[in-house]
Amino acid sequence: MEFLDQPWxxxxxxxxxxxxxxxxxxxxLRSALARRGSALARPVELLRNYILPLAALLAxxxxxxxxxxxxxxxxxxxxTLGFVVLVLLLSGxxxxxxxxxxxxxxxxxxPTIFLDVARFGLIAVGLALILSVVxxxxxxxxxxxxxxxxxxxxxxxxxxVGQIVSGLxxxxxxxxxxxxxxxxxxxxxxxVEVNWRATHIExxxxxxxxxxxxxxxxxxTNLSRPGGTHTISVSTVFAAADSPDIVCATLSxxxxxxxxxxxxxxxxxxxxxxxxxxxxxxLRSPADDGPARATxxxxxxxxxxxxxxxxxxxxxxxxxxxxxxxQLQAIAPALRLTGTEQQLLLPKVHLTRYGAGEILQMxxxxxxxxxxxxxxxxxxxxxxxxxxxxxxxxxHRGDFLGQSALTREAVTADAIALEEVTVLQIDRDDIEDLxxxxxxxxxxxxxxxxxxxxxxxxxxxAASGQASAVKATTSTE
Numbered sequence: 058m059e060f061l062d063q064p065w066x067x068x069x070x071x072x073x074x075x076x077x078x079x080x081x082x083x084x085x086l087r088s089a090l091a092r093r094g095s096a097l098a099r100p101v102e103l104l105r106n107y108i109l110p111l112a113a114l115l116a117x118x119x120x121x122x123x124x125x126x127x128x129x130x131x132x133x134x135x136x137t138l139g140f141v142v143l144v145l146l147l148s149g150x151x152x153x154x155x156x157x158x159x160x161x162x163x164x165x166x167x168p169t170i171f172l173d174v175a176r177f178g179l180i181a182v183g184l185a186l187i188l189s190v191v192x193x194x195x196x197x198x199x200x201x202x203x204x205x206x207x208x209x210x211x212x213x214x215x216x217x218v219g220q221i222v223s224g225l226x227x228x229x230x231x232x233x234x235x236x237x238x239x240x241x242x243x244x245x246x247x248x249v250e251v252n253w254r255a256t257h258i259e260x261x262x263x264x265x266x267x268x269x270x271x272x273x274x275x276x277x278t279n280l281s282r283p284g285g286t287h288t289i290s291v292s293t294v295f296a297a298a299d300s301p302d303i304v305c306a307t308l309s310x311x312x313x314x315x316x317x318x319x320x321x322x323x324x325x326x327x328x329x330x331x332x333x334x335x336x337x338x339x340l341r342s343p344a345d346d347g348p349a350r351a352t353x354x355x356x357x358x359x360x361x362x363x364x365x366x367x368x369x370x371x372x373x374x375x376x377x378x379x380x381x382x383x384q385l386q387a388i389a390p391a392l393r394l395t396g397t398e399q400q401l402l403l404p405k406v407h408l409t410r411y412g413a414g415e416i417l418q419m420x421x422x423x424x425x426x427x428x429x430x431x432x433x434x435x436x437x438x439x440x441x442x443x444x445x446x447x448x449x450x451x452x453h454r455g456d457f458l459g460q461s462a463l464t465r466e467a468v469t470a471d472a473i474a475l476e477e478v479t480v481l482q483i484d485r486d487d488i489e490d491l492x493x494x495x496x497x498x499x500x501x502x503x504x505x506x507x508x509x510x511x512x513x514x515x516x517x518x519a520a521s522g523q524a525s526a527v528k529a530t531t532s533t534e
Contacts, residue, residue, distance in 0.1 A: 068120030096152035143183040227273040238280040238343035296367035317345035417472040424459035433478030
């Protein structure tokens with residue numbers, strides 16, 4: 058019973074019982090937070106590994122052993138405990154306020170320099186309290202000197218500090234993010250880096266480093282916001298005699314097949330003057346501006362000549378009668394044509410060209426004419442069941458496509474020009490007349506249809522088998 062009257066007994070008993078229980082409880086709490094991926098796991102670990110043992114040691118020194126709080130060992134332990142508590146406060150505030158903040162909240166938009174300044178201020182106040190309370194130091198004079206020095210430096214550097222503050226306010230507002238496209242008075246490009254002093258913009262011809270204070274004091278356009286609204290406008294000129302409706306339909310048709318086109322929108326074309334037309338093309342990203350504009354103008358050159366239009370007021374002298382007759386003679390053996398039949402068919406054929414990347418026929422459409430490849434290469438592709446394409450065959454000079462025009466069946470493969478392609482087109486009615494008078498030609502076309510269909514089926518089956526094998530191997534591993 059004499060132990061109960063000793064002043065150190067209850068302190069030692071509290072530490073002997075409370076320390077193991079606290080360690081076990083904090084260990085379980087830390088494990089639960091870690092499994093959930095919580096940012097609070099780090100502060101709890103600091104509390105378990107450092108603060109609780111140091112607090113227990115301090116209690117044993119001052120309570121159980123009755124060591125004076127002014128003794129050097131007690132001050133050292135108190136200083137260490139105070140420093141760890143300061144680290145815990147910083148870690149806890151960061152975990153509770155910023156790590157779990159929603160992407161659109163002000164906490165997520167807060168520039169890192171603000172956080173660094175706040176951390177520095179909290180550390181300064183914490184260290185001052187430790188020096189004052191534990192070591193009895195007079196820190197009032199130090200804070201007074203620092204305050205006077207800050208005022209003097211602020212007055213001397215007010216212009217520079219003003220620029221930094223304006224840049225920091227711009228960062229806090231965050232009118233743009235990394236990856237956004239900006240159109241500023243001095244640069245147009247993609248934002249690749251943002252810091253407290255400047256914004257780095259990749260313009261395509263170099264890296265433009267623009268101070269944030271300049272952006273804060275000027276107006277600029279964020280081409281990436283709101284998302285899914287970026288559109289370019291391309292102007293073209295046609296002859297006054299060209300039908301406006303045909304011109305608008307041709308230009309919109311070309312824009313519809315652009316690979317950079319945004320899938321949830323459609324382009325439109327409107328007359329902008331006597332001979333000028335303006336086509337609005339919705340794109341996925343401002344990064345597609347250059348390629349989309351170049352491809353549109355290139356394909357428009359070919360599409361205008363196929364439609365008999367006069368782009369830039371120019372005439373097309375490619376499809377001459379002599380050139381068409383020469384190409385018709387080249388395919389005469391395949392169509393089993395005699396000399397007289399060639400002369401009769403010559404006015405009904407049309408020689409035209411397609412640019413690289415243009416689609417000659419699309420999967421699912423019913424062709425209205427047969428096309429014979431006279432120059433260049435055409436790639437036939439079919440769908441793989443997802444968003445990809447499977448190569449079926451490459452057509453060269455003398456090959457043809459659109460043979461299902463006779464049977465009014467939809468084609469099963471896309472035809473894409475790999476380079477500039479010259480084709481000789483024959484309408485469905487003219488091919489039907491030839492096929493009715495030439496049973497062997499009809500048989501050849503039927504064989505070609507079956508061979509093309511069988512080839513597409515084999516390619517799709519092979520791709521499906523390969524995908525199944527890869528999936529089975531992955532599941533086994």
